[in-house]
Amino acid sequence: MDRVTEPAPAVVKSDEEWRAQLTPAEYQVLRRAGTERPFTGEYTDTKTVGVYACRACGAELFRSETKFESHCGWPSFFTPLAGDAVIEREDGALGMRRVEVLCANCHSHLGHVFAGEGYDTPTDLRYCINSISLKLVEAE
Template sequence: MSATGQRPLKVVKTDAEWREQLTPVQYQITRQHGTERAFSSPNFDSKLKGIYKCVCCGRSLYSSQAKYESGTGWPSFFQPIEPDAVMAVEDVSYGMVRTEIRCADCDAHLGHVFPDGPPPTGLRYCMNGNALVFEED
């Protein structure tokens, strides 16, 4: 947040800058809308307390308090840390209609949201662990 209480402008980088900043796996997931294998990502089953941030821009996205074991093999959350931390985009790839979730600050592909989560929201934000950086409390 800036001194005026407003979010900074969107993070925009060239493809070369993203490639230099990110590992090949992080780049493939966040910039090319990839998906990691289930049960392979960092922190998918972590029980530590803290904040999950965007690997591309550092925006705080999810609290460990909203994390739950979905059994899918990906870090799953029932809500973002702030309503405007992420944005939803229709995804019609692979012959399906899904809701893609992107970082609101840098458009990084994070994962998808599904309507089969726990209370209080009933949502499952199924994220790629390689798109997130965990900061322990």
């Protein structure tokens, strides 16, 4: 496999700085690639109009118009806000082949993206994102 060089994050903090800024649960998901339990997240069923930003750095990631009900237990989106808003990388953890999704601005873990699951969306992609990784900025 060819190794793709990821751009350096714009926001760089020490581990101590991240721990001071984030709650223990946020830190576990955003900085240690953890996963919140399904159907427990703040935004799983939210239909509020706005933009979902990275909880760690505030970078805008997804628009509410791209959120859909996948019934998987986590907020699902069919495309990021912009092509460069997220980084996708191969993830072989837990013995599975998945594609991890990170905030391009601070490289915090957001979730995973899945393709070809038959969702009736314009992209047939499901960005399965941890609610705890996001902060909804409601539209005015």
